[in-house]
Amino acid sequence: MDTVLEATDLTKHYEDFSLRGVNVSVRRGSIAGIFGPNAAGKSTLLRMLAGQTPVPAGTLRVLDQSYADAERDLKNRVGYVPQEPVFYENKTVEWHARLAAPCFARWDGAAFHRLLEDFRVNPLKNVKHLSGGQKKLLSLALAFSHGAELLILDEPTAGLDIVHRRSLLDRLRALANAGDTTVVVASHITDGLDEIAEDITFLHDGRVVLRESADDLATKWKWVIYKEGSIDRAVEERFAGVRRQPFGSRGLTGDFPAVREALAPALASGDARLDHASLEDILLSFIKGA
Amino acid sequence: MFVVLSPAHPDPMYKQVTDQIKDAIASGDLKPNDRLPSVRELSEALNVSAITIKRAYQDLETEGFILTRAGMGSFVAPVERDALRERKLAEVQEELRRLVRSSAKFGISAGDIARLARQIEGN
Numbered sequence: 001m002d003t004v005l006e007a008t009d010l011t012k013h014y015e016d017f018s019l020r021g022v023n024v025s026v027r028r029g030s031i032a033g034i035f036g037p038n039a040a041g042k043s044t045l046l047r048m049l050a051g052q053t054p055v056p057a058g059t060l061r062v063l064d065q066s067y068a069d070a071e072r073d074l075k076n077r078v079g080y081v082p083q084e085p086v087f088y089e090n091k092t093v094e095w096h097a098r099l100a101a102p103c104f105a106r107w108d109g110a111a112f113h114r115l116l117e118d119f120r121v122n123p124l125k126n127v128k129h130l131s132g133g134q135k136k137l138l139s140l141a142l143a144f145s146h147g148a149e150l151l152i153l154d155e156p157t158a159g160l161d162i163v164h165r166r167s168l169l170d171r172l173r174a175l176a177n178a179g180d181t182t183v184v185v186a187s188h189i190t191d192g193l194d195e196i197a198e199d200i201t202f203l204h205d206g207r208v209v210l211r212e213s214a215d216d217l218a219t220k221w222k223w224v225i226y227k228e229g230s231i232d233r234a235v236e237e238r239f240a241g242v243r244r245q246p247f248g249s250r251g252l253t254g255d256f257p258a259v260r261e262a263l264a265p266a267l268a269s270g271d272a273r274l275d276h277a278s279l280e281d282i283l284l285s286f287i288k289g290a
Numbered sequence: 291m292f293v294v295l296s297p298a299h300p301d302p303m304y305k306q307v308t309d310q311i312k313d314a315i316a317s318g319d320l321k322p323n324d325r326l327p328s329v330r331e332l333s334e335a336l337n338v339s340a341i342t343i344k345r346a347y348q349d350l351e352t353e354g355f356i357l358t359r360a361g362m363g364s365f366v367a368p369v370e371r372d373a374l375r376e377r378k379l380a381e382v383q384e385e386l387r388r389l390v391r392s393s394a395k396f397g398i399s400a401g402d403i404a405r406l407a408r409q410i411e412g413n
Contacts, residue, residue: 052334075339086331090319095310100336102306143337 002028010058033197042186050080079148085139089128106147115141133159194279223275230271240285304345322368
């Protein structure tokens with residue numbers, strides 16, 4: 001398997017926060033989602049992965065290189081969108097492209113202008129007249145216009161309206177499906193990014209608490225909706241969260257294959273049924289449990 | 291007008307960045323005391339190596355176009371636009387002197403150069 005990004009044991013300490021022993025591995029042509037609540041360390045991690053901040057401890061290989069040895073080459077091949085891009089407020093969108101263009105060997109000005117058109121961002125507008133979402137779109141357009149093989153996007157859907165969010169998700173999926181582009185996204189809300197992410201990393205308090213493919217998550221995590229008393233107490237006690245409701249209780253299991261047999265009679269009799277667990281349900285159970 | 295600068299441009303990257311910011315200051319798009327994005331913010335937003343931006347900002351500061359105050363960031367220096375014009379004029383004069391001298395060897399006069407300049411302006 002072709003790995004484009006391999007981070008091992010990344011650690012960084014701040015006065016009031018630490019990222020500890022984080023491992024990330026990203027396959028070429030895949031979409032990796034890094035989720036977690038506010039202040040979980042996602043932006044710090046992404047800034048490290050994008051070569052924006054040094055890696056004090058641990059190892060990081062990006063496209064088989066390190067930022068220390070090949071910063072210029074990697075900056076060309078890695079597209080990065082910060083959480084809150086800061087531009088020259090008094091200068092136009094186009095001016096910023098002129099500022100960025102000479103720094104990229106494969107800058108494609110025509111592609112940049114097509115993207116601005118798609119994103120409905122006027123290139124002649126001053127940045128101070130753009131909304132937060134439009135600044136995000138400008139940042140995305142820059143990252144998409146220099147032939148990057150790896151896109152590292154911090155909260156890419158934040159501030160976007162439903163139309164732009166949907167078109168961004170479609171674009172990311174199409175890029176990854178084409179096989180050459182790899183995408184890493186971080187978000188504090190699932191917001192549609194959970195639908196396109198194939199590998200999920202959940203970061204909480206500076207640590208990775210879950211690392212799994214979306215397929216495995218879907219196999220392992222289920223809501224069990226059951227009639228009171230219809231299932232084994234031992235199974236019920238292991239549910240991550242139980243909500244008792246008048247029309248039946250709901251319990252979340254994170255290891256469905258292990259309890260499948262115990263649940264079989266209730267499932268067969270109709271006293272219990274299964275429901276899809278969303279990524280949000282799963283992540284919430286980790287936060288509450290922590 | 292959309293000028294596309296490129297890596298093929300003879301000037302190094304930081305110089306192209308520096309020149310654009312200087313132009314913006316000279317034209318008044320960036321005004322004295324305007325806050326500039328920090329090296330970190332700009333290199334993040336443009337996804338450009340911090341070294342390129344740092345070098346550009348250092349040069350701008352050395353030449354008096356911007357000021358960096360510890361903990362507060364970088365600002366456009368409170369220089370009068372007339373002073374900037376004077377400085378640019380001195381630069382142009384120096385370049386012209388060189389140009390006139392080297393052209394004279396080929397029988398191209400200062401008058402010819404002035405005519406060419408007007409033509410270029412007319413385009």
